[in-house]
Amino acid sequence: MDYFLELFSSGMVRGSIYALIALGYTMVYGIIQLINFAHGEIYMIGAFVALIVSGVLTIYGFSGVSILILAAVIAMIYAAAYGYTLEKIAYRPLRNAPRLSPLISAIGMSLFLQNYVLLAQTPDFLRFPELIPEFEFMEPIAHVMGSAELIILVTSAITMIGLTLLIKFTRVGKAMRATQQDMTMARLVGVNVDQVISMTFIIGSVLAAIGGVLVASYIGQINFYIGFMAGVKAFTAAVLGGIGNIPGAALGGIVLGLAESFAAGYVSSAYEDVFAFGVLVFILILRPSGLLGKAVKQKV
Amino acid sequence: MVDTMNKLLEVKGLTMDFGGLRAVDNVSLDVYAGEIVALIGPNGAGKTTFFNCVTGIYKPTHGDVMVHPPGKKSQRINGFKPNRVTTFGMARTFQNIRLFKNMTVLENIMIGRHCRTSTSILGAILRGAGSRRQEQETVDRSYQLLEKVGLVDEADEFAKNLPYGAQRRLEIARAMATDPFLLLLDEPAAGMNPQETKDLDELIVRIRDDENISILLIEHDMKLVMNISERIYVMEYGKEIAQGNPQEIRSNPKVIEAYLGEEADA
Numbered sequence: 001m002d003y004f005l006e007l008f009s010s011g012m013v014r015g016s017i018y019a020l021i022a023l024g025y026t027m028v029y030g031i032i033q034l035i036n037f038a039h040g041e042i043y044m045i046g047a048f049v050a051l052i053v054s055g056v057l058t059i060y061g062f063s064g065v066s067i068l069i070l071a072a073v074i075a076m077i078y079a080a081a082y083g084y085t086l087e088k089i090a091y092r093p094l095r096n097a098p099r100l101s102p103l104i105s106a107i108g109m110s111l112f113l114q115n116y117v118l119l120a121q122t123p124d125f126l127r128f129p130e131l132i133p134e135f136e137f138m139e140p141i142a143h144v145m146g147s148a149e150l151i152i153l154v155t156s157a158i159t160m161i162g163l164t165l166l167i168k169f170t171r172v173g174k175a176m177r178a179t180q181q182d183m184t185m186a187r188l189v190g191v192n193v194d195q196v197i198s199m200t201f202i203i204g205s206v207l208a209a210i211g212g213v214l215v216a217s218y219i220g221q222i223n224f225y226i227g228f229m230a231g232v233k234a235f236t237a238a239v240l241g242g243i244g245n246i247p248g249a250a251l252g253g254i255v256l257g258l259a260e261s262f263a264a265g266y267v268s269s270a271y272e273d274v275f276a277f278g279v280l281v282f283i284l285i286l287r288p289s290g291l292l293g294k295a296v297k298q299k300v
Numbered sequence: 301m302v303d304t305m306n307k308l309l310e311v312k313g314l315t316m317d318f319g320g321l322r323a324v325d326n327v328s329l330d331v332y333a334g335e336i337v338a339l340i341g342p343n344g345a346g347k348t349t350f351f352n353c354v355t356g357i358y359k360p361t362h363g364d365v366m367v368h369p370p371g372k373k374s375q376r377i378n379g380f381k382p383n384r385v386t387t388f389g390m391a392r393t394f395q396n397i398r399l400f401k402n403m404t405v406l407e408n409i410m411i412g413r414h415c416r417t418s419t420s421i422l423g424a425i426l427r428g429a430g431s432r433r434q435e436q437e438t439v440d441r442s443y444q445l446l447e448k449v450g451l452v453d454e455a456d457e458f459a460k461n462l463p464y465g466a467q468r469r470l471e472i473a474r475a476m477a478t479d480p481f482l483l484l485l486d487e488p489a490a491g492m493n494p495q496e497t498k499d500l501d502e503l504i505v506r507i508r509d510d511e512n513i514s515i516l517l518i519e520h521d522m523k524l525v526m527n528i529s530e531r532i533y534v535m536e537y538g539k540e541i542a543q544g545n546p547q548e549i550r551s552n553p554k555v556i557e558a559y560l561g562e563e564a565d566a
Contacts, residue, residue, distance in 0.1 A: 171410075171417055171435070178400050178411045185398040188355060190386035190415025190478045 002144055007265040008258070009145040009153075013218070015257020016156035020211035021234030022241070022249035023163065024204025030180045030244035031200050033099065037106040038086055039208060040231020041113035042079050044224065046209030047216040048117060050075040051128055058129070068131035068217065075209045082113075083205025084198055092194070110231075117224040125223045128216040152214045159210055160250055163203070167246065172199060180244075236280050242293020251291055255279065302530055306333040307368055308482050308514055309354070309390070314363035316346075316353050323349040325538040326363070329516075331482060333370065336508055336515045338525045340549075341535035342558060347518045348395060350535070351486055355392050356382040370481055387415050391475035392484035395518075397467050401460035405451055405470055408459050409442040412477025442477065448510075449473040449503065465496040469503065476511065483507065485517040489524050501527055526550070534558065 021043055028036045050071040057067045090109045094102040132148040167173035178186040179196045187193050215230070216222045233256065241252025256276055263275030283291060309331040316324040324346040331337050339347050353360040359379040368374045369389045377385055391412075400408050417434050446452045449469040454462060459470060468488060475483055488504070489497045501524050507513050519525045525532065526546045534542040534549060536558040542549060549555055 171414060171438075174403070174407055174411050175414050177403060177407075178414075181400045181402060182398055184357065184382070185394075185400070186411070187382040188357075188386060188392060189412045189474060190383050190391075191411065192383050192415075 005144040007261045011258035011261030013149045013152050015254035017211045018234050018237040019250040019253025020207045022237040022253045024208050025238040026249040027200050027204050034102050038109035040227035041110050042205045043208040043212040044227030046075040046079040046212030047222045049078040050213040072213045075213050076206045079205040079209030080202045083201040087201040125221045128222050131217040148218045242290025245292045248292035302335045303333040310366040312364045315361050317361045327540045331516050336529045338529040338532045339518050345535040346538040356380045356385040386478050389481040391478045391480040393471045395486045399459040404456050406455040408474050409477045412474040413438045445473045482514045489521040
């Protein structure tokens with residue numbers, strides 16, 4: 001039973017990270033029907049910024065939680081700046097181009113950012129400090145769920161609830177939904193669509209950075225390539241849940257994380273990716289538009 | 301009522317080419333404060349293209365679109381993005397209804413207020429007194445507008461669930477939410493039954509009289525056009541063939557020809 005719970009909690013942790021990153025994919029897709037392949041790289045850059053900041057802060061004598069929070073905030077700001085710039089230079093000029101062009105541009109940005117970090121930092125794995133503190137009250141159940149896992153789950157849950165409220169109730173959220181449903185009409189009722197799209201990239205990037213910092217400090221090492229696999233998995237999660245659908249991305253992430261964790265635990269960790277993508281194929285056969293996705297009519 | 305000293309919209313020599321096709325050819329049109337102006341013409345005459353040029357969806361090939369917002373500086377708005385045109389004070393509706401279907405009636409109106417409010421994400425998260433007051437004002441103003449078009453009871457309904465006539469009225473209310481001085485209505489009566497058309501007729505006049513919003517409309521329903529418009533412009537094959545008050549238009553031979561076809565001579 002403990003083994004099951006352990007697998008369950010580690011599946012939930014993976015899943016919630018996938019969900020955080022998947023939200024960025026799905027929000028961008030929902031608004032401009034673009035798969036932002038460079039999104040995984042934003043996550044990686046978030047982790048690198050956090051590593052650099054925490055190194056600097058340690059020298060200045062900060063410790064523990066204060067480093068975690070400061071590093072996360074600065075990583076979020078950096079990621080936001082990257083996301084904003086990415087959209088501005090790589091996607092906005094192609095807004096009215098055929099759909100393949102921005103896709104290629106996205107792949108190009110992904111490769112560029114990977115290699116930029118490779119050159120500017122290092123090709124090696126770097127040790128990431130354990131920034132998440134151990135809580136004493138977690139001792140009794142530490143064998144199924146540790147403090148880091150708890151922090152990851154709670155942070156992701158709060159972030160996702162926050163995002164839902166933001167989209168449902170705020171002025172910006174309404175503008176985002178309106179833009180998603182009919183971009184031209186949104187412009188005609190006075191919504192600055194370019195600003196809304198920038199905002200979408202910024203929010204998605206901030207979520208990815210949160211994911212990056214959490215994972216890096218949970219796993220303990222990073223390199224320039226971590227964004228690729230995380231991006232692929234999160235994209236899978238987004239498709240699984242129904243791309244363009246925000247609760248779908250969260251659900252897809254969790255389903256994928258659990259599938260991987262149970263496959264690794266009960267079958268073999270060598271097969272976890274096989275199971276993860278097997279689940280994707282299986283669900284897409286039954287529900288081609290994803291778990292929560294609606295069949296959309298092609299807009300003409 | 302019509303203030304002929306006060307021109308709101310002034311279009312001069314507007315031409316729009318699509319490749320080799322001239323959809324709008326040298327059309328000029330003015331709207332004065334407090335006026336209801338109709339733009340009519342057979343299908344394919346270029347009326348909607350004209351609207352698209354004026355509201356920034358297309359950038360006209362030639363010509364000037366000038367707005368003279370009351371109390372503000374005049375501006376040439378050719379090529380401005382639609383959201384800027386809306387911010388200047390011109391709002392429009394579409395021939396085929398384009399509501400945000402998966403949002404509630406109230407939210408549709410609140411989106412219309414978007415360009416008149418300014419709460420940022422940070423403001424929304426911190427919920428300072430200013431942003432809360434602004435949010436409340438937006439909701440209040442939206443309810444006022446819903447009351448004007450008789451949709452208060454449906455405020456929390458999804459827009460897609462409204463009957464056709466109500467969707468039309470919602471679209472007009474959403475356009476009004478942007479605080480325009482000029483409302484451009486593209487075939488507001490299309491697909492409406494006679495009763496709905498009559499209600500619409502009253503609604504349009506009421507908007508002009510109570511809200512002090514001038515109106516430029518494209519319409520095929522001649523009864524509606526003749527009833528409410530002060531002046532009428534007629535287009536055919538992209539050209540402006542006549543203008544005048546309803547009596548003049550009714551008896552203008554060119555207009556009759558455009559609508560009924562040329563007399564067959566042998």
